[in-house]
Amino acid sequence: MRSAGRWLARGAGALVGSVVLVAGLLPAPPAAAANATFRVATLNILYELTQAQFVEDLQLITAKADLVGLNEVGGRKAYLQDWAAANGWWLYAPEPTQAAGEALLARKSMFDVLDKDSVFVCDTNGPGEAPPARYNNWVRYRHKQSGRSVFHINAHANASIEENGRPEDLPRTRCAEKQFQDLKNLAAVKKDQGQVIVSGDLNVDFSADRAYGYEKFPWKVFEANDLPNLRSCYNLLGEKGNGTHGNRHIDYIYFWKRLEEYREMWLNDYDIVGGTNSDHNGVVAHFSIAL
Structure with missing residues (x-):
């Protein structure tokens, strides 16, 4: 034994x-990759709100994010300058007022500003006429923790340009079509210099656009193609909530998604932010970036 x-x-x-x-x-x-995280938000704050309502919406969205793209805030530029200076944020809201409407904010504790510009797109009916002239604004930041460059591009397309994904045959629609292609081209140029995020109210519903598939609207221009290219939070993670404007998902956050072996930034999750005074809900996307 x-x-x-x-x-x-x-x-x-x-x-x-x-x-x-x-x-x-x-x-x-x-070994698990070492990553840092940050949050990016977009919110169209209706220009008709009272000052108190505007401040509530601004505080709501900036409490939830580190980079923020705003729409319809051109008339609030002076207030935004004072608010940003007092609260530790960078602000880019260029002239003229129509361009300032698509303002960009970044938390100073997380980002440095490296470069910035505003690109005129079109003015459908001429100076001072509705709808206002359109601009694509961008800022190149240095993410302090990783040292990486992050571009944030912010835009607001014309309203009333689609019906269930079908384009309306209007001059404002053709202006928006140009803006979408310009956004794609701008993102494609900037992606060689850093990570790229695009945000804004594009006034085209994600589901309707994908179902109809108009060649000059965001689904076809940005997403229905091979990588590398832009991808939205809705494409990657599905539609959440009832919508960002009524029952439509028209406020977007995209990032330039690269082939896996070249990927340095990821969009991990997103939230729809309700409880606003504006006629839009906000969107907050959660990103991680390689250190």
Whole structure:
């Protein structure tokens, strides 16, 4: 019995040794990548709100994000300048007022400003006429923790340009079509210099656009194509909530999604932010970026 016990012990020891040997020959599991996180928001704050209502919406969305794209805030530029200076935010709200409407905010504790510009797109009916002239604004930031460049592009397309995904045959629609292509081209240029995020009220419903598939609207221009390219939070993670404007998902956050072996930034999740005074809900996307 004693020798049998010794044989079992030796057998068990040999088995353990062989497992250890085999395990030593297998490739070690990759170490978890070190990442930093930040949040990006978009909110169209209706220009007709009272000042108190505007401030409530501004505080609501900035409490939930580190980069923020706003729409319809051109008339609030002076207030935004004072608010940003007092609360630790960078503000980019360029002239003229129509361009300032698509303002960009960044938390100073997380980002430095490297460069910025505003690109005129079109003016459907001429200066001072409705709808206002359209601009695509962008800022290049340095994400302090990772040292990486992050571009935030913000835009607001004309309203009343689609019906169930079908384009309306109007001059304002053709202006929006140009803006979508300009956004795509701008993102494609900037992606060679850093990570790219696009936000804004595009006034085209995600589901209707995807179902109809008009060639010059966001689904076809940005998303219905091979990588690398822009991808929205709705494409990657599905539509949440009832919508961002009534029952329509028209306020977007995109990022330039690269092939996996070149990917340095990820969109992990997003939330619809209700409880606003505006006629829009906000969107907050959760990003991680490689250190």
